[in-house]
Amino acid sequence: MKKHVIQALILCVTLMTVLSACSGGSSKKTITFWTPLTGEDGAYMDQLVKDFNATNPEFKVKHVITADMYTKISTVLSTGKDVPDLAIIHADRVPGFVKQNNLEPMTAIMAQQPELKEENYIPQAWNTGNIDGVQYTVPLDIHSHTMYYNKDLLAKYGVEHWLDDNNVTVEEMLELQGKMEEGQYVVNDALLGWGMMGQIQNLNGDIQVDGKPAVDTEVFRKAYTEVKKLNDAGLMTPFGEDGFLMFQAGNVIFSTDGTWTSTAHAAVEGLNFGVTNIFSVSPDKFTNRSSSHLFAMLKNDKRTDEKEAGIGVFLEFLRENSMEWAKAGQIVASKHVIESPEYKNYMQSFFTSSEEQTKSLYIYTYEHYPYIAEAVDVYSNDIVRGNVDMDETLATMQKFVEDKIAENSGAQ
Amino acid sequence: MVKSFSISKYVAYTFLVLMCVIWVIPVIFGISTSFRSQTEVVSTGFRLIPETWVIENYITILTNTSTAPIMRWLINSVFIATAHTFLVIVVISLTGYGYSRMKFKGRNLLFFTLLGISFFPGVVNLIPSYKIIDTLGWVNTSWAMIIPGLAGMGNIFLVRQFMLGVPHEFDESARVDGAGDFKIYFSIILPLMKPVLIVCGLFSFIGSWNDFLWPVIVYTDVEKMPITAGLLLLQDIYGNYRMIGQLMGSAILAIIPTLLLFSFAQKYFIQSINLNSGIKG
Amino acid sequence: MKKAILPYFFVGPHLILFIVFILLPTIYGIYASFTQWNLMNEPNWVGLNNYKTILFNTESTFHVQFWNGLKNTLLFVLFSVPLLIVIPLLAAVALHHKRVKGKGVMQAILYVPGLISISAAALIWLLIFNKQLGITGNIFNSAVAWATTQPYAWIIIIVITVWGGLGGNLIIYRASLAGVAQDLYEAADIDGAGPFRKFFSITLPSINFPLIYTFVMTTAGAFNVFGQPLMMTDGGPQQSTHVLMMYIRSLAFGHGESIAGMASAMAVLLGVVILIISALQYYVMSRNAR
Numbered sequence: 001m002k003k004h005v006i007q008a009l010i011l012c013v014t015l016m017t018v019l020s021a022c023s024g025g026s027s028k029k030t031i032t033f034w035t036p037l038t039g040e041d042g043a044y045m046d047q048l049v050k051d052f053n054a055t056n057p058e059f060k061v062k063h064v065i066t067a068d069m070y071t072k073i074s075t076v077l078s079t080g081k082d083v084p085d086l087a088i089i090h091a092d093r094v095p096g097f098v099k100q101n102n103l104e105p106m107t108a109i110m111a112q113q114p115e116l117k118e119e120n121y122i123p124q125a126w127n128t129g130n131i132d133g134v135q136y137t138v139p140l141d142i143h144s145h146t147m148y149y150n151k152d153l154l155a156k157y158g159v160e161h162w163l164d165d166n167n168v169t170v171e172e173m174l175e176l177q178g179k180m181e182e183g184q185y186v187v188n189d190a191l192l193g194w195g196m197m198g199q200i201q202n203l204n205g206d207i208q209v210d211g212k213p214a215v216d217t218e219v220f221r222k223a224y225t226e227v228k229k230l231n232d233a234g235l236m237t238p239f240g241e242d243g244f245l246m247f248q249a250g251n252v253i254f255s256t257d258g259t260w261t262s263t264a265h266a267a268v269e270g271l272n273f274g275v276t277n278i279f280s281v282s283p284d285k286f287t288n289r290s291s292s293h294l295f296a297m298l299k300n301d302k303r304t305d306e307k308e309a310g311i312g313v314f315l316e317f318l319r320e321n322s323m324e325w326a327k328a329g330q331i332v333a334s335k336h337v338i339e340s341p342e343y344k345n346y347m348q349s350f351f352t353s354s355e356e357q358t359k360s361l362y363i364y365t366y367e368h369y370p371y372i373a374e375a376v377d378v379y380s381n382d383i384v385r386g387n388v389d390m391d392e393t394l395a396t397m398q399k400f401v402e403d404k405i406a407e408n409s410g411a412q
Numbered sequence: 413m414v415k416s417f418s419i420s421k422y423v424a425y426t427f428l429v430l431m432c433v434i435w436v437i438p439v440i441f442g443i444s445t446s447f448r449s450q451t452e453v454v455s456t457g458f459r460l461i462p463e464t465w466v467i468e469n470y471i472t473i474l475t476n477t478s479t480a481p482i483m484r485w486l487i488n489s490v491f492i493a494t495a496h497t498f499l500v501i502v503v504i505s506l507t508g509y510g511y512s513r514m515k516f517k518g519r520n521l522l523f524f525t526l527l528g529i530s531f532f533p534g535v536v537n538l539i540p541s542y543k544i545i546d547t548l549g550w551v552n553t554s555w556a557m558i559i560p561g562l563a564g565m566g567n568i569f570l571v572r573q574f575m576l577g578v579p580h581e582f583d584e585s586a587r588v589d590g591a592g593d594f595k596i597y598f599s600i601i602l603p604l605m606k607p608v609l610i611v612c613g614l615f616s617f618i619g620s621w622n623d624f625l626w627p628v629i630v631y632t633d634v635e636k637m638p639i640t641a642g643l644l645l646l647q648d649i650y651g652n653y654r655m656i657g658q659l660m661g662s663a664i665l666a667i668i669p670t671l672l673l674f675s676f677a678q679k680y681f682i683q684s685i686n687l688n689s690g691i692k693g
Numbered sequence: 694m695k696k697a698i699l700p701y702f703f704v705g706p707h708l709i710l711f712i713v714f715i716l717l718p719t720i721y722g723i724y725a726s727f728t729q730w731n732l733m734n735e736p737n738w739v740g741l742n743n744y745k746t747i748l749f750n751t752e753s754t755f756h757v758q759f760w761n762g763l764k765n766t767l768l769f770v771l772f773s774v775p776l777l778i779v780i781p782l783l784a785a786v787a788l789h790h791k792r793v794k795g796k797g798v799m800q801a802i803l804y805v806p807g808l809i810s811i812s813a814a815a816l817i818w819l820l821i822f823n824k825q826l827g828i829t830g831n832i833f834n835s836a837v838a839w840a841t842t843q844p845y846a847w848i849i850i851i852v853i854t855v856w857g858g859l860g861g862n863l864i865i866y867r868a869s870l871a872g873v874a875q876d877l878y879e880a881a882d883i884d885g886a887g888p889f890r891k892f893f894s895i896t897l898p899s900i901n902f903p904l905i906y907t908f909v910m911t912t913a914g915a916f917n918v919f920g921q922p923l924m925m926t927d928g929g930p931q932q933s934t935h936v937l938m939m940y941i942r943s944l945a946f947g948h949g950e951s952i953a954g955m956a957s958a959m960a961v962l963l964g965v966v967i968l969i970i971s972a973l974q975y976y977v978m979s980r981n982a983r
Contacts (some may be wrong), residue, residue: 014688031630038645067644068628071946075542075629076734081634082551096950100733183825238929240841241824249825264655284466292791370949382931396754403754407729413729420888432802433786435856439805442817458821458828503707510703526711529719531971532964533912535938536725536945536957537734538720544713563714568707570865573902577872579818593699607868615861618808620803640810655817663813670808671801678797 022371031310032062036069037123037193037293040263044328045078051324052317057216058311061086073298076193077102083300086311091128091292094137095367103136104297108305109312110135111333122352125333128363137294138315139323143359144290145194148247148255148265149277151272153184159251167280167286167359168254168366170226175317177233186235187254188243189278192227192384194289195256195278199223201362202280213405215372216398224383226281231384250295254279259348275347277360288351290361292333313391331361345404427617443615446470453656454558469657473646473665485636485642486669488554492622492638501609502615503562508571508605509597513583523572528632530565545630556630557638561620574608575601596679614677621670709737726847726957731950743958755944755955762937766963767923769936770915777911778904781859786896800867804860811857813925838965841930850921850934862907869900880971905978911973914965925948937963 037045042065049063063131064084066072067071070093076082089097097103107127110116129137147168154160157176162168173186180186195257200207205219237243237252247255248268254266256278265273277286294316297303319334326332326346337343338352350360366372375397382388427481440460445453448462456463474482512524534541541560544550550556582604583596591599627641634642643662699710726743728736747759759968783850784803806814821827822839839845877895886894919938922928928935937959945956 013946044765064632064634065645067641068625071538072629074951075539077733079540079543081546081548093460101729102733141933207913238824238838240838242545242819246455246825249452250455251825266448267655268454269449270452271451289901352579367951374943374948378932379930381929387931397751400754406953407955408731408753418792421790422790422795423888424790427783427849428787428799429795431721432799434806435806436802437823438801438814438817438856439809440815442809442820445820453820454826457826503710507707510700514700514703516697516700522704525866526708528968528972530711530715531967532719532722533917533941533960534715534718534722535969536953536960537722540718540721541714543716559710560714563710565711565715569910570903570906573906574869577869577902578902593703594901597703598760607871609766611868612866614864622810624809624810646965656820659813659816666810667719667808671805674804674808675797675801678800 006330020202023281028304028307029059031059031086031307031314032064032084033061033086034066034069034072035064035088036066036067036090037088038067041260041328041330044324047324048318048322051321052314054318057310057313057317059307061314066270066371072138072395077298079116079299081300083298085300085307086304086314087296087298088140088293089137089156089296091125091290091294091363092370092373094129094294094296095131095234095365096370097296097298098136099367100301104299104303106135106138106297108308109138109315112309113312113316115319116312120319120335120339121333121337121356122331122361123209123315124290124361124363125294128292128365129294129296134227137296138319140293140295140318140322141291142292142351142363143259143330144190144348145198145256145278145347146259146260146266146288146290146351147276148273149276150250150253150259151216151274153159153250153253158162161255163276167264167283168276169283170281171230171283173230173235173254173279174233176235180235183251185237185243185246185252188237188247189239189242190247190257191379192256193373193380194258196220196223196288196376197228197364197373198278198287198362199227199281202282202285204285206366207364207369207372211367212400213256213366213368213372213398215375216394217399220394221390223281224380224394228386231386234399236384239381239387258333259351260392262329262347275350277357286360287362288360292363368401368405373402375400435451435567442660443664446657446664448657450657459595466657469655470665472655473661474660480642480646481635482639482642482665485639488636489621489638489640490669492554492557493617495554496561496620497617499558499562500567501613504612505596505602505609506604507568508575509593511568511602512572513596514574514593525564527569542629551630552632552636554636557623557627558582558621560626561616561623567616569611571605571608573576574605578604578617609656610677612673617673618670639669720972722957723961726961727953728954728957729952730954730957732945733951737919739954743955743963747808747962755959757791757935758940759959761932762935762940762959763963763966765922765932765934766936766938769809769850769918769934770912772851772910773858773915773918774853774908775860777852777858777915778907779820779854781863782866783840784859785863785870786892788867789870799810800863806829806845807856807860809857811924814853815825815921818849818856821924822849834887843933846926846930846934850925853925854921862911865903865907866900866908868964869903870896901978904940905975908978910973912974913967913971916970917964919949 020226033049035042038075045390046063049061053060055277069087069103070282073087094103111330116138120143125142129139138142138234138326149163153161154356157179159176160174163171168405176186200219203219203222205217206214208214208284237246244255244257247251248271250271278288280286297311320336322332322334322337323340323342326348329348331348332343338349343349350357350363379393379397383390383393437460441458444460444462447465449466449468451462454464480556495582511519545556545560581616582600586596586600621638622640624640624644627638628644631637631641634645643666646662725736727740728738730736746753747755750756758900787793788800788890804958821842824836824838835844873896877899878891881891881895881921886960917938918936923939924934926934928939941959941963944952
């Protein structure tokens with residue numbers, strides 16, 4: 001017994017040394033590319049990377065999908081080792097990264113690749129990476145809050161005309177008060193917080209005043225009051241029930257979720273659905289609150305100028321060849337792609353079909369947007385469902401955001 | 413006497429069968445859901461058997477990405493969990509012996525201090541832990557998975573508690589016969605510890621197998637990942653529950669190996685229990 | 694001399710591992726609790742400010758979060774720990790019965806839920822409790838949306854916890870019961886002792902030490918609860934199931950810039966609470982041990 005244990009320990013130590021020795025760094029000719037694209041999205045991106053590598057570029061790309069990318073980025077930044085050459089980050093992360101001086105500007109790459117410029121992308125996707133005149137990111141896509149509708153139910157209740165102006169208003173939806181069959185509803189509460197952020201735009205409001213967060217405002221009050229009417233009229237799926245599944249089961253006219261769920265809806269046989277803009281509290285304006293996947297370079301001393309040039313080649317390749325990404329349900333940011341006839345085959349092409357539509361895709365760029373979004377996500381359901389006092393809760397939300405900002409400003 | 417024995421038998425049976433039914437229904441429901449289409453999941457109510465059996469969920473899981481070497485992940489997991497478990501047993505048997513049978517100054521104080529420190533939630537210690545792994549050069553290697561868990565106090569606490577319940581007669585008579593600590597440890601205590609070591613080994617194996625937060629942080633290379641971290645990559649970032657059958661399928665796939673191990677260990681585990689009571693009785 | 698260093702051969706290797714992988718990170722965590730820190734830049738020392746805010750500034754969001762989270766965590770501990778001790782103990786005693794057959798299968802059935810990942814387990818139970826699709830709605834005709842109505846929200850959290858979490862203690866009890874000398878029971882049988890008397894006067898005292906272990910560790914584990922409320926109720930309704938660990942995690946690893954200093958301070962305070970309660974449990978139970 002004793003002998004065995006000692007032998008095993010020796011074996012372990014040997015193995016340990018061998019394994020540690022094997023863990024070399026990545027090659028100088030490889031671009032390490034991190035994305036948070038798990039699931040099918042990752043497979044589509046992988047195909048794009050493969051296509052690029054097949055063109056025999058000087059710098060090949062190695063795609064690494066990570067399930068918890070932002071935490072992982074914190075860890076590698078803390079040691080300064082294993083920092084990726086290129087990463088995909090979300091739009092709302094840009095201000096934070098830039099403020100902490102963690103992003104490398106795209107300036108040099110843009111100088112080498114003249115086609116990587118605002119005119120060639122959906123403007124808001126491009127501009128979300130521009131801070132104080134410096135461009136830090138190049139966009140891959142916009143992923144947006146969208147409203148799916150059940151065609152059969154629209155016909156059943158005779159309200160297909162709601163879609164005519166591409167703007168389904170709360171007022172229109174209220175017409176069906178008391179007319180719904182038992183167990184059927186007009187709209188679900190999926191991603192309610194995203195919807196509320198869109199309504200703020202519909203009311204021509206904002207979430208900041210002079211750089212200070214503005215949540216406890218008349219605009220928020222008005223937005224919540226309007227949306228709450230849908231709940232009070234019994235038109236919204238009951239609180240706590242899975243409105244997404246109820247839509248798939250054919251009992252809800254509208255589902256307010258994201259561009260990326262079209263594939264899941266398509267997997268349900270017999271669900272006859274289409275896509276339109278998120279309902280609006282205003283007859284004059286509709287907004288689909290959006291985010292964006294952006295290519296960014298985290299600060300890394302080991303990234304050579306040659307490699308940076310290689311990254312530029314890759315980004316230019318994607319600008320011209322990212323049709324594959326449309327399969328993921330996302331709105332591709334490159335105009336080269338969305339203006340090609342093939343793109344029309346994808347449901348999400350609706351959102352770039354006209355100038356007005358493109359404008360409806362709204363990306364918040366306020367520095368402290370993530371905290372506001374968090375507060376809105378936490379409290380929206382309770383407000384809309386009438387479980388809490390609206391004024392009190394708005395004050396709590398305002399305080400929530402302010403406290404977090406105050407705590408954070410000391411951490412620089 | 414015989415009568416009370418049979419009554420208690422029926423009470424025991426009723427209780428166990430009732431419990432097993434409650435416990436197994438959700439499992440069966442989960443398995444059956446992995447064989448149902450999204451259409452069926454959202455349209456028909458609760459069913460233990462699918463109306464139509466489909467295997468598309470599994471096909472999608474197993475083929476949907478070129479970057480998912482599932483067999484490789486399974487091998488990695490087996491290697492990591494086995495190595496970890498083996499080392500855990502070595503460490504906890506030694507340490508457990510030290511804290512329950514050896515006499516040295518401040519023994520209990522040291523033990524309870526360590527136990528107390530280990531109660532502090534480690535959730536925010538991710539960055540320092542990562543820095544330590546990085547300093548050791550273990551980032552992106554299996555050692556980041558195998559070694560840090562050995563420091564845990566839970567298993568040692570359990571071994572110590574077990575040893576407190578084992579009478580000192582055995583080792584003391586050996587000590588009178590002139591045996592040293594090593595001899596007592598190897599020839600007397602280790603066999604007595606067998607059941608608790610098997611229990612700890614099982615916990616460690618399953619714990620190591622199911623850990624997915626830490627491997628996501630320490631691995632970069634897809635080929636080196638264990639299965640639970642790998643499966644995370646297959647799930648959709650925006651709430652994987654959208655495709656219900658697929659989520660169930662991947663969860664079922666991930667438990668098959670541990671389930672096999674459990675059934676295997678359980679036999680051994682019951683045998684050695686009898687063996688233990690044989691020694692004691 | 695040899696005698697003096699010998700103990701360190703036994704406890705030394707683990708002690709080194711402990712210092713490197715637990716003590717050092719914990720010290721860093723405690724240090725971070727005295728700073729403002731966003732995980733990326735260097736922490737900025739602020740002394741006792743975080744603790745003052747959490748404990749005394751009644752206006753602060755962090756104060757509200759901490760106390761609400763702690764209250765909910767304590768409720769969870771109170772509801773779940775007794776069940777996680779008693780149910781597996783009864784099951785182990787029943788499985789220990791000599792004439793019961795199919796022990797292996799039954800034990801496996803009770804253990805399997807613990808192997809299923811929390812996200813899949815939560816989905817299974819959410820479907821079961823779903824009003825349209827589940828058992829509660831269809832078979833029991835319950836019109837309640839369980840996840841968003843108290844006390845049902847707590848009930849589903851406790852149900853999934855006990856369902857998924859009893860396996861570990863069950864196995865410990867099984868292993869402990871097997872160590873109880875059979876002759877004690879035989880002697881009791883001869884004395885005509887009933888099953889209840891045997892349970893309280895033989896079984897329980899014989900497994901006293903493992904029982905202390907399960908009590909202390911189950912409680913400490915319950916204080917760290919996070920996954921079940923997150924997946925089942927997302928802290929609702931109105932944050933009445935929002936446990937402390939959820940607040941800590943969303944502060945440190947949430948969507949906005951990390952507020953890790955405050956999160957660390959909350960974690961340290963939680964650690965102190967766990968420490969006090971475990972120490973009390975251990976002290977009280979050990980005093981009564983044989």
